[in-house]
Amino acid sequence: MLIISELRRRNVIRVAMAYVAVAWLVVQVLDTLAPLFGINDDVARIIVIVLGIGLIPALIFAWVFEWTPDGLKRDSEADHSAPGTRRAAKRLDQVIISILAIAVIYFAFDKFVLDPARDVDLATEAAEKGRDEALLDSFGDHSIAVMPFSDLSANQDQEYFSDGIAEEIINLLSRIRNLRVIARSSAFSFKGQKLAASVIAERLRVRYIMEGSVRRAGDRLRITATMIDASSDTQLWSENFDRDFGDIFAIQDEIAGEVVDRLEMQISGKLPVAKHVDPESYALYLQAKHLMTLGSDEGTVEADRLIGEAVALDPNNVEAWLLYTNVDYVKHYLGIWTLDEAIAHSREVTRIALGLDPSNPRALIVQRQLEQGSLDTWEGELASVAFALGLLPTDPATNARAASTLSILGFPELAIEYFDYVLAKDPMCVPCLRGYMFTLMQKGDLDGAMAANRRYVALTGGSGTYTRGILQLLQGDAVAALETIEMSGVPPFVLMQGRALAYRDLGRIEDYEAELAVLEAALDNEEFDAHMLRPEDFLAGLYSWVGRKDEAFAILDELIDPPNSWGPVRWTTDALFVPLHNDPRWEALLTKEGIGPEQIESFELEKLFPGPGLVPLK
Numbered sequence: 001m002l003i004i005s006e007l008r009r010r011n012v013i014r015v016a017m018a019y020v021a022v023a024w025l026v027v028q029v030l031d032t033l034a035p036l037f038g039i040n041d042d043v044a045r046i047i048v049i050v051l052g053i054g055l056i057p058a059l060i061f062a063w064v065f066e067w068t069p070d071g072l073k074r075d076s077e078a079d080h081s082a083p084g085t086r087r088a089a090k091r092l093d094q095v096i097i098s099i100l101a102i103a104v105i106y107f108a109f110d111k112f113v114l115d116p117a118r119d120v121d122l123a124t125e126a127a128e129k130g131r132d133e134a135l136l137d138s139f140g141d142h143s144i145a146v147m148p149f150s151d152l153s154a155n156q157d158q159e160y161f162s163d164g165i166a167e168e169i170i171n172l173l174s175r176i177r178n179l180r181v182i183a184r185s186s187a188f189s190f191k192g193q194k195l196a197a198s199v200i201a202e203r204l205r206v207r208y209i210m211e212g213s214v215r216r217a218g219d220r221l222r223i224t225a226t227m228i229d230a231s232s233d234t235q236l237w238s239e240n241f242d243r244d245f246g247d248i249f250a251i252q253d254e255i256a257g258e259v260v261d262r263l264e265m266q267i268s269g270k271l272p273v274a275k276h277v278d279p280e281s282y283a284l285y286l287q288a289k290h291l292m293t294l295g296s297d298e299g300t301v302e303a304d305r306l307i308g309e310a311v312a313l314d315p316n317n318v319e320a321w322l323l324y325t326n327v328d329y330v331k332h333y334l335g336i337w338t339l340d341e342a343i344a345h346s347r348e349v350t351r352i353a354l355g356l357d358p359s360n361p362r363a364l365i366v367q368r369q370l371e372q373g374s375l376d377t378w379e380g381e382l383a384s385v386a387f388a389l390g391l392l393p394t395d396p397a398t399n400a401r402a403a404s405t406l407s408i409l410g411f412p413e414l415a416i417e418y419f420d421y422v423l424a425k426d427p428m429c430v431p432c433l434r435g436y437m438f439t440l441m442q443k444g445d446l447d448g449a450m451a452a453n454r455r456y457v458a459l460t461g462g463s464g465t466y467t468r469g470i471l472q473l474l475q476g477d478a479v480a481a482l483e484t485i486e487m488s489g490v491p492p493f494v495l496m497q498g499r500a501l502a503y504r505d506l507g508r509i510e511d512y513e514a515e516l517a518v519l520e521a522a523l524d525n526e527e528f529d530a531h532m533l534r535p536e537d538f539l540a541g542l543y544s545w546v547g548r549k550d551e552a553f554a555i556l557d558e559l560i561d562p563p564n565s566w567g568p569v570r571w572t573t574d575a576l577f578v579p580l581h582n583d584p585r586w587e588a589l590l591t592k593e594g595i596g597p598e599q600i601e602s603f604e605l606e607k608l609f610p611g612p613g614l615v616p617l618k
Helices: 002-009 012-037 041-064 083-137 159-174 184-190 197-204 245-263 279-294 297-313 318-333 339-356 361-371 378-391 396-408 412-425 430-443 446-460 465-474 478-486 492-506 509-524 526-531 535-545 549-559 569-573 575-580 584-593 597-603
Strands: 065-068 071-074 143-146 208-217 220-229 234-244
Touching: 012 041, 012 083, 143 159, 143 184, 143 197, 159 184, 159 208, 159 245, 159 279, 184 197, 197 208, 208 245, 220 245, 234 245, 245 279, 279 297, 279 318, 297 318, 318 339, 318 361, 339 361, 361 378, 378 396, 378 597, 396 412, 396 430, 396 569, 412 430, 430 446, 430 465, 430 569, 446 465, 465 478, 465 492, 465 575, 478 492, 492 509, 492 535, 509 535, 535 549, 535 569, 535 575, 549 575, 549 584, 584 597
Parallel strands: 143 208
Antiparallel strands: 065 071, 208 220, 220 234
């Protein structure tokens, strides 16, 4: 009893109560705001640990010191009989009561306001997880992620080669139909992160992880490959391949064979094998391919030169010839070539590739795109996508293309099936997740779109914040929408659209009209051309949302002139244009674009797109 009395006299119990209440409030607020500001679980965990540890020094401080009318003093030096000291203790009681009152108010707010919203999120995530589980179960335990191989060369200048080897193994394994292989973009997103195989496997939702390293010294090559069963965190298989550089393709075949053997898989047909070309030509091709992924002007020019060397060294290097088609597109984008020049060269290199390998799926797909109007008409594009699916029904990129096309055509339900399939194989695919988010918005599933937005923002480190603001606006929370839009960091005219939308919904008409006037004036401002976005799109979306349909249709109609010119495809998936959908002019606009109801019916989509992973009916 004496110790309890002493604790009370020294205000230790009061301080403990106040500290716990404040810490609880901090944790609750952190839990609410963490998703908004992109605070991950590791940061939140550190904050909670610090708060827990901080209780001990707080109690020690309360035991040793006391607040008196003369300021802070050691307990042994304080006059406990002074009236001021007793008043200080009462003030501390009042502070504690205030903190507890705030905690109770927040608890009520959390229980009756925030909890229902969280329940919706949980239900949405559960439904999404259910779809994922059904798709993943179809593969059973046959799932693997091939991580980027380490460059162990003496000068650490062979990264392009070690990455290329890993990517080629991914491509080889991906040709096995009943094996779920994580796509390069997702597997390589962990590059440079020192994470345990079990952690990576959990995030990618696979059972097996393959790691490796590459060391090249002149004509000698050492490749180490290790396969890990992440469910038990045990090494299933590991081998060193010390060979001549010319044996690179045989090594890839052996690694793929080991994977099939270890998984005890039954495959139809023969095991896929790598196509053999001159090893040095292959190395040049890998270096050029790596440069293309960097997205720089200089890298593109250098890649062009390296491809030339690769095909000069081995004219039978089909993949090097086909890499030219990527370079051609970028050279047109950079203004080095006209579109006609880029198309003409792509046709020529594709002709050469098909002459060497008539059944090469990528060459056939590019040929179909170039020869059958897929760059000019929706009918040609649909035929091209269906053709690509027929050749590569399990390829993530091909299925993502199908998903985007279906979304644009106004079939979000079917598009989501394809997006689900792609994200199961490529869960870190940022463009895929972005398309998935907008398709859910198009479908009217705002809660699902918000859940996808959280994943998207977490992957990109903040990109997608503006879309979150638009989602909040669509959900009727204009206050939160304005705050989110303000911190989104989007180009000026996009920000103008968001502000104007929020101001109008908030009833701030003068602010709305001011933003609208600036956005309208921006149409003739060349400064905005650098953003590769059109102010007209955003002004039309704003007009649509606020009920000025005539102005919205006038802009869209002008943007689609001439017909079938691949006009503003973005508006068909933009939720801000939903108010236009019941207007007869909307159907006329779709028809002018080439995707009106009668036109789409003639495409026979059920034959072209039977479902992800399936070959279209002929």
